[in-house]
Amino acid sequence: MKPILIKNTSSPNLSFTIEERIKPHFSVPYHFHNEYELTAILKGRGSRFVGNHISSFDNSDMVLIGKNLPHHWHNDKGASHSNEEVKAIILKFDADFNGVRLFDLPENYQIQKVLEKASSGLRIVGETFNKLVSLMQSLLTAKGPDRISLLLKILYEIAVSDNLEVLSNQNHIPANKSNDYDNDRMNRVYEYIMNNYLEEISLSKVAEIACMNEAAFCKYFKKRYNKTLMQVVNEIRINYACKELLKDDANITEVCYQSGFNTFSNFAKTFKKITGTNPREYKMKIKKLEK
Structure with a gap:
């Protein structure tokens, strides 16, 4: 088994996707994709795999995943089959918004730099975690230009935060380039x-x-x-x-x-x-x- 490539498709009316998942367990296998991903775990416990980093996660876990970085959240054995065993908000976006390179704008320089760091996976903790969960919950129901402004706000909060932990070390090779x-x-x-x-x-x-x-x-x-x-x-x-x-x-x-x-x-x-x-x-x- 190797990390599989997952091709995400969004609505033609939306430039990025965000969803709330409430399921008995994580059903997506060890995988990677060309989009960036911000995953917030609000309920659940198990082991998290990001690149060459392995650690545990609990009810307050958040990670920004870079492009083509293999990742997987694995539930503990013996987990109950409650419909609320796992609750997460997952935001996925590309650097290219239908031909518009939004993050290349000079005003978004700090965001561009933090997305580069995300190639190793960034765990987000503390006060920043709480801020981002609130913003992500607002983004779930936002429409029109508010979606773009909230996305930029979320990424800016990460970019200026001191509550970041780099997960995968320099020995990691992106899945699309590894042997x-x-x-x-x-x-x-x-x-x-x-x-x-x-x-x-x-x-x-x-x-x-x-x-x-x-x-x-x-x-x-x-x-x-x-x-x-x-x-x-x-x-x-x-x-x-x-x-x-x-x-x-x-x-x-x-x-x-x-x-x-x-x-x-x-x-x-x-x-x-x-x-x-x-x-x-x-x-x-x-x-x-x-x-």
């Missing part, structure tokens, strides 16, 4: 991890899937993702554990083993390293917030 064999190899690894992270993950098995010896694979994976294989697997497992701990009847010890860990001490140590708190404190903190 097909390399894409296939890493996507076989990706598929194996996402199908088996709640079970034992064998380095030898993963290296075999990548058609490499263990030492070469470890070096290759670390260079590509800036993390070891087990760091990535543990982040995905802890994210799953966080979701399970939200349940009223959750038993922390049971969640430990359900999440793929063999010992409670390793689970607790990894949990605190990734979340900054231990599982019990995390569960108590969430319960207080719900009151």
